[in-house]
Amino acid sequence: MSGLPDRLVEFVGALREHGIPVGPGETVDAAAAVDVLGLADREQLRAALAATVLRRSGQRAAFDALFDLYFPVAVGSAETAAEASDLNELRNALVAALAEGDAERLRGLAAAGVEVFGQYGSFGEGGSGGGGMSGWSAYQTLERVRPDALLNRVLAAIRGEQGDGLGEALARQEAQSRIASFREQVQAEARRRTAEYRGRDRIARHAVAPQTDLVSFTNASRQQLTELRRTIQPLSRKLATRLASRRRRARRGQIDLRRTLRRSLATGGVPMRPAMRERRPGRPELVLLCDMSGSVAGFAQFTLLLVQALADQFSKVRTFAFVELTDEITELVTAGAADPEGLARRIMTEARLTRWGMSSDYGDSLGSFVEGWLDAVGPRTSVLILGDGRTNGGDPNLAAVRDIADHAKHVHWLNPEPRSAWGTGDSAALEYGRVVPMHECRNLRQLTQLVTELLPG
Amino acid sequence: MQEPLFGSVDEVVERLAGAGYLASTPVATTVYLADRLGKPLLVEGPAGVGKTELARALAEATSSELVRLQCYEGIDEARALYEWNHAKQLLRITAGRDEGWEDTRDEVFSEEFLLPRPLLKAIRNPEPTVLLIDETDKSDVEMEGLLLEVLGDFQVTVPELGTITATRRPFVLLTSNATRELSEALKRRCLFLHLDFPSPELERDIVTLKVPGLDVRLTDSLVRVVGALRGMELRKAPSIAESVDWARTLLALGADTLDEQIVESTLGVILKYQSDHRKAAAELRLDKLLT
Numbered sequence: 001m002s003g004l005p006d007r008l009v010e011f012v013g014a015l016r017e018h019g020i021p022v023g024p025g026e027t028v029d030a031a032a033a034v035d036v037l038g039l040a041d042r043e044q045l046r047a048a049l050a051a052t053v054l055r056r057s058g059q060r061a062a063f064d065a066l067f068d069l070y071f072p073v074a075v076g077s078a079e080t081a082a083e084a085s086d087l088n089e090l091r092n093a094l095v096a097a098l099a100e101g102d103a104e105r106l107r108g109l110a111a112a113g114v115e116v117f118g119q120y121g122s123f124g125e126g127g128s129g130g131g132g133m134s135g136w137s138a139y140q141t142l143e144r145v146r147p148d149a150l151l152n153r154v155l156a157a158i159r160g161e162q163g164d165g166l167g168e169a170l171a172r173q174e175a176q177s178r179i180a181s182f183r184e185q186v187q188a189e190a191r192r193r194t195a196e197y198r199g200r201d202r203i204a205r206h207a208v209a210p211q212t213d214l215v216s217f218t219n220a221s222r223q224q225l226t227e228l229r230r231t232i233q234p235l236s237r238k239l240a241t242r243l244a245s246r247r248r249r250a251r252r253g254q255i256d257l258r259r260t261l262r263r264s265l266a267t268g269g270v271p272m273r274p275a276m277r278e279r280r281p282g283r284p285e286l287v288l289l290c291d292m293s294g295s296v297a298g299f300a301q302f303t304l305l306l307v308q309a310l311a312d313q314f315s316k317v318r319t320f321a322f323v324e325l326t327d328e329i330t331e332l333v334t335a336g337a338a339d340p341e342g343l344a345r346r347i348m349t350e351a352r353l354t355r356w357g358m359s360s361d362y363g364d365s366l367g368s369f370v371e372g373w374l375d376a377v378g379p380r381t382s383v384l385i386l387g388d389g390r391t392n393g394g395d396p397n398l399a400a401v402r403d404i405a406d407h408a409k410h411v412h413w414l415n416p417e418p419r420s421a422w423g424t425g426d427s428a429a430l431e432y433g434r435v436v437p438m439h440e441c442r443n444l445r446q447l448t449q450l451v452t453e454l455l456p457g
Numbered sequence: 458m459q460e461p462l463f464g465s466v467d468e469v470v471e472r473l474a475g476a477g478y479l480a481s482t483p484v485a486t487t488v489y490l491a492d493r494l495g496k497p498l499l500v501e502g503p504a505g506v507g508k509t510e511l512a513r514a515l516a517e518a519t520s521s522e523l524v525r526l527q528c529y530e531g532i533d534e535a536r537a538l539y540e541w542n543h544a545k546q547l548l549r550i551t552a553g554r555d556e557g558w559e560d561t562r563d564e565v566f567s568e569e570f571l572l573p574r575p576l577l578k579a580i581r582n583p584e585p586t587v588l589l590i591d592e593t594d595k596s597d598v599e600m601e602g603l604l605l606e607v608l609g610d611f612q613v614t615v616p617e618l619g620t621i622t623a624t625r626r627p628f629v630l631l632t633s634n635a636t637r638e639l640s641e642a643l644k645r646r647c648l649f650l651h652l653d654f655p656s657p658e659l660e661r662d663i664v665t666l667k668v669p670g671l672d673v674r675l676t677d678s679l680v681r682v683v684g685a686l687r688g689m690e691l692r693k694a695p696s697i698a699e700s701v702d703w704a705r706t707l708l709a710l711g712a713d714t715l716d717e718q719i720v721e722s723t724l725g726v727i728l729k730y731q732s733d734h735r736k737a738a739a740e741l742r743l744d745k746l747l748t
Contacts, residue, residue, distance in 0.1 A: 025645060029494070036493045037466070037486070044466055047483035048490055051648040057501060057635065060651060165742035166682075166717045173685040173740075230690060234635065241636050245530075245597075267543055 004039075005031065011070040014204040015053060018062045019211055022053045029053075045071060058212055058231070065188065065208040069200055072192050087117070087144060095150055098178045099157035106178070110185035117144040118190055135194035138187040145186075147179045154179075213444040217299040217416050228302065228444060235448060236309030242452060243313050285316045285380050287408070289369065291387030292321045292347060293360035299416040300386045301344050303447065308333055310451075318376050322365035327351040328373065362389065362428065363397035370400045377404055382454065383411040385436070389422070389429035396428035401435045412454050414441040459626060462492045462519045462585075478507070478514030479662050487650040488515065497608050497629035499593075499644065502652035505696030508632040511652075512589035515628065521585035524627070526575035528596035534603055538613060540572045566617035576607050579627045586627035593643075594633040601643050604631075608646060654696065657684055663697060668704040678715040679704060682741070683727065689740055695727040703727050717743050 008031060012022045033048040046067055054063055090113060097105040118141035121134020151172075158171040195203035212231055215224050259275035288307060290300035304319065311317055311334075321329045329351050333343070347353075377383060383404055389396075405411045415422065415429055419440045422429035432438060441447050463469045469485040469492075480488070488511075491498040500508045516523035526537055546565045553561055573581065579588040590604065607613060611623035631647060633639060655663065661680045664671065671679075679700065687694045695703075703726045712719050721743045728734050737743075 023645070029496075029648075032494055033490050036490060041466075041482075043482045044486045047486035050483065051487040051490055051650055054649050054651070055641070055644045056638070056649075057651045166715075166720060169740060169742040170681050170685050173688055174681065177688055226690075233692065237636050238638070268547055 004034065007070060008034070010200070011049075011066065012053065014066050014070065014201070015063065017205060018066065018208060019214055020054070020059045020062060026053045042071065042073065062208060062211050065191070066204055068188050068192060069195050069204055069208070072196070090116070091145065091150060094145070094147065094182070095153045095157055098147075098150065098154045098175060098182070101174065101178055103181075106182050107185050110182060111189050113141045113145050113186055114138070114189045114193060117141045118186075118193075135197055136190040138183075138190035141186050141190065142183060147182050151175055151179065213448070215444070216442045217302055218296065218442070220298070225298065229305065231444065232302070232305045232309060235444070236306055239306075239448065239451060240310060240313055243310075284314055284382055284409075285378070286314045286318075287376055287381050287383045288317070288319045289326070289383065289385045289387075290319065290321045291323070291360050291362075291365075292344070292353060293323045296386070296388050296416055297344055299441070302444070303384070303386050303414065304333055304343065306447065306451065318373075320369060320373065320376075321347055321351055321353055322360070322369070323353040324355050324359075324361040324364055325353055326365050326369040326372065327353055359392045360387070360390065361394050362387070362391045363395040363400075366397045366400035366404075370403050374403070374407060377407040379407075379409055381408045383408045384454070385411065385413045386416075387413075388415055388417045388427065389413070389432050389438075390426050391428045393426050396431055398431060398435055401432060405436050411436040412450075413438040414447075414450060415439065416442055418442060462628065463489055465489070472518040473511075473514050476514040476517035477666065478510060478518075479659060479666060480511075481655060481659055484511070484650065484652065487648055491648050492628065494648070495626060497631060497647045498650060499631045499633065499639070499647035500650045500652055501633045501635050503654075503694070503696055504634055505698035506652045506654060507697055508652055509589065509591060512587055512591075512630045512632075515630065516587040519585055519587070519628070521587045521628065522582060523587050523589060524575050524579040524582070525589045525591060527591050528593050528600065530595055530597065532596050532600055536574055537576050537600065537603060538574050538607070539577045539615060540574060541566070542570045542572050546570050568618070571615070571618070577613050577621070579629075580607070580611055580613055580623040581621060582627070583624050585625065588627040588629045590629065590631045592634065593631045594635060594637040594639060598640065601640050605642055605646065654687055654694070657681070660684075660697065660700060664700055664704045667701045668708055671704050671708050672713060675707060675712065675715060676704065679707065682715065682720060685741065686727065686737055689736060691728070691733040691736065692730045693728070693733065699727040717741075 008027065012027050012030070015022050029052040030049055033052050034045065037044055037048050039045060046064075049067065050060070050063060054060065090109065093105075094109050097109055114136050118136040118138065119134075120137050120140060154175045155168075155171055158175065191203055191208070212224070212227050215228065217228075220228060254277040256275045256277040260271050260273075263273055263275055264271040286307065288304070290304065291297075292300055300321070307317060307319075317330070318328065319330045319333050320326050329347050332346055332350060385401075401411070413432055413436050415438055417427070417429070417440070421427065422433070422438075423431075429438060439446075439450055441450055463472070466482075466485050466489045469489045470480050473480045473485070473488075487498060490496075500511065502508060512525075513523060515521070549565055549570070550561055553564070575588070579586050593601075593604070608629060611626055612620055614620045654660075657680050660683070661676055664676050664679065665673075668676075683695050683700050683703070703723065706723050706726050707715075707719070710719070710723070720741065721738065724734055724737060724743075728737060
């Protein structure tokens with residue numbers, strides 16, 4: 001196993017590139033672990049490396065994808081690849097495997113699918129095979145095999161025994177999750193084969209998705225959005241403890257003489273442990289002003305979910321949404337706790353946000369907020385404005401923002417666009433930024449950081 | 458280096474199973490490594506997947522004593538490490554009223570008046586020990602500093618007595634629900650294990666092991682329903698502990714198949730929030746009953 005140290009170092013390098021900090025100490029640990037275990041069992045190797053280099057759970061997906069690249073199951077076409085050359089045959093086999101939930105067979109079929117239908121480019125022909133644009137494509141494979149379209153056939157195959165409500169619901173759930181895992185296997189297989197052909201480093205850099213908290217809000221895929229939504233709940237719990245402990249620390253200060261004396265009785269009248277006076281905690285009030293227009297709605301939604309989950313950290317939260325007009329949606333947000341997906345739809349249908357178009361009008365929106373709800377903003381209120389500040393050429397209405405800032409304790413603007421795009425085109429971000437502090441907030445990590453920093457303890 | 462506890466990964470699986478804990482490959486591998494490399498093991502994961510249970514089973518499998526330090530907000534050195542028994546010291550001083558200062562001083566700070574707390578206890582124990590530091594994320598940052606010192610060198614300094622070094626290194630297991638990010642320094646010294654919900658096969662085995670009386674087909678359906686629930690976006694997804702509870706409930710009710718009626722009436726055992734309950738009922742089509 002002479003190449004192992006090199007392989008390990010390359011692997012660690014790829015992890016670092018995906019934002020997983022692995023120090024040399026961890027690399028040494030990993031090597032020691034491999035030394036103890038040997039290489040015989042791939043799953044043991046995976047567990048050993050995960051135990052030595054990972055530090056938090058969110059890193060697992062990126063780790064697994066990279067592990068499969070650097071410690072592949074096989075070289076070339078997989079041994080386990082099922083024998084299916086014809087599309088129909090493959091799909092029939094797939095239905096059977098999905099219905100049975102046979103993971104091993106699914107992996108084989110994924111390999112076969114990529115082998116037969118995923119190949120693109122010119123290699124293999126004409127002997128050269130080094131073309132820059134060839135490889136194996138998961139997208140192309142899935143386009144041909146179309147596993148999603150098999151759902152009903154799989155259901156029919158499972159249903160054989162049970163056709164009632166619960167059984168049906170369970171079967172549907174299972175079939176869907178198996179199809180999803182099949183898709184993932186196809187992607188992993190395509191990545192592995194392509195990496196072998198075009199160099200591991202390149203594929204590792206481009207084809208492995210970043211960690212969830214670095215996925216940008218505005219161009220996340222549907223699946224990534226679900227994944228993101230899943231992390232909101234634990235994240236908010238984490239934030240809540242952090243905020244609470246900061247508040248607790250802030251109120252330590254004066255000595256409570258009476259309680260100190262009382263305590264000192266245990267130590268013969270010597271005040272060994274002074275007791276501190278406790279102050280009544282003051283919780284901040286929060287007003288959210290969200291741009292719900294198409295381009296940034298996803299971002300606003302996330303922030304809403306996060307704030308909603310943090311609701312007990314504030315004495316009062318009021319939420320307003322705007323596209324062309326502003327309307328209060330506090331009720332909708334509180335009522336929508338159980339159904340985060342439908343929230344955006346309900347906001348759009350039930351609140352009066354637009355007159356005719358769907359593009360945002362910051363000038364009028366901010367104006368109508370100042371006219372109608374300025375009394376929501378008081379000297380104890382923190383205001384968060386969420387939006388990209390793209391006015392579509394309209395008047396940015398800086399006076400309104402200034403008005404809000406004058407009334408509030410502080411105002412912060414969170415912008416989902418990269419800092420480099422501010423002020424380009426119709427963006428009034430820089431102008432707004434001169435009135436109130438503006439922060440770049442593109443992914444969950446930045447959002448977390450901002451929420452902790454901005455909310456007063 | 459002291460004698461390792463386990464000879465191979467398979468042996469870990471086998472001996473843990475003997476103690477009533479079915480370990481998956483990652484769990485067994487990590488435990489084996491922690492033992493071999495002599496590092497503390499940090500176990501993270503949702504509540505009820507068997508983090509604390511792992512420590513208990515480890516202690517049983519290796520016939521070690523289990524010393525448990527339950528962390529909470531504001532836990533300090535005195536609660537974790539050692540404490541002088543002030544009341545007893547005062548008594549001693551009062552009792553020896555006529556003796557000189559020299560004698561009293563030497564007497565009062567001796568072993569007799571030392572109250573060992575879990576960390577010191579685990580370090581001084583000459584027998585094999587599993588030290589469980591439970592819910593490390595609940596403790597304050599200062600506590601982590603203390604842990605670093607103790608877990609790094611396995612020694613404790615009591616100013617009046619001198620340094621106490623472990624004669625036998627305890628197997629250390631830290632658990633965390635990840636409500637707070639633990640410090641990098643602490644994490645770096647540990648092996649990391651993320652304990653997640655088990656695969657359906659493993660869960661079936663666990664349920665069968667814990668509730669042997671339950672019908673095999675019923676166990677199967679139970680695991681399927683729990684799996685489906687975990688796939689939904691619930692506030693609190695059911696974990697192994699809940700599956701086992703549910704199995705016990707079903708056994709007590711004498712149910713022989715899992716139909717809508719039974720699931721509906723016992724859903725409270727596995728779901729702890731009203732909103733989750735409603736959502737699950739809708740997605741599992743339990744409402745079909747009403748129509």
